[in-house]
Amino acid sequence: MFFRPSFGILALALAASSAIVAAELKPETLAAWREYASVVEQRRAREAADGSRFLVLDFLADRDAERRALASGAVVVREMPAARRDGRDIDVPSGLIHHWRGAVLVRGVTVGELLTRLERADPPAIQQDVIRSSVLARGPNTERVFLRLQRTKIVTAVFNTEHDVTFHPMTGTRAASTSVASKIAEVRDPGTPQERELPAGADRGFLWRLNAYWRYEAAAGGVIAECESITLSRSVPSLLRLIASPLINGAAEESMQRTLEGLRQRYSR
Secondary structure (H helix, E strand, C coil): CCCCCCCHHHHHHHHHCCCCCCEECCHHHHHHHHHHHHHHHHHHHHHHCCCCCCCHHHHCCCHHHHHHHHHCCCCEEEECCCCEECCEECCCCCEEEEEEEEEEEEECCCHHHHHHHHHHCCCCCCCCCEEEEEEEEEECCEEEEEEEEEEEECEEEEEEEEEEEEEEECCCCEEEEEEEEEEEEEEECCCCCCCEECCCCEECCCCCEEEEEEEEEEECCEEEEEEEEEEEEECCCHHHHHHHHHHHHHHHHHHHHHHHHHHHHHHCC
8 A cells, every 4th residue: 555645835835946956865864764764663563562452543532533533434634743762853854754644434345355455456556646557576465566656736746666565464353554665766857758767865855755554444334544654855945944834734634635535435335
């Protein structure tokens, strides 16, 4: 399973500042990303060890309200609090990490049926803005997927991406999956004879890293599918930060919403 990140508003903000130039993915930025992802994964591992709760929403104060909203047909999307290490914020020099969670009820299926259909999906992508998709390799509970992504908002950004997906069957009522982008290459002059991939980490910086963590749990009427995603992009110029930040967050929320709605439409019965 995947999450399609939103980088259009970031592109808009950078375009407004005439700042669309190559942005280098610096070692300290990448180190901060790795630390952040590690903290998220450690927290998720602790949650997984709790036998009475499973979904991320179950560890939150408003879990009952969220479950009622999901049962009524709503798509629940929330920005996650920034992950912290030993009580301190994780500084991301020259970068931004976007951290979101969302859930939806997929009706009329069991956990096993949904996981099987996700593993066998062809084409694998369910998100909008996917120009092409294909399965590069499949193994037991694993697959490697190619997605060509496009997003247009003032400027157009096209990416060739590859994702390593692992499915984790657990019980008859619970399962999980993880998708980690192993390649993200912005494409210059897409669709022309001059088309070429820009060097990774030396592009315009709209999308540098993407991890998506999914959990699936049986519920009345179907399966709750929950996605937690983290993405890394370049930082926003300080003069635009107050204007751009709400727009970036709003676009990320919309992207998560569309991803979950697409999942429900494709797999509900």
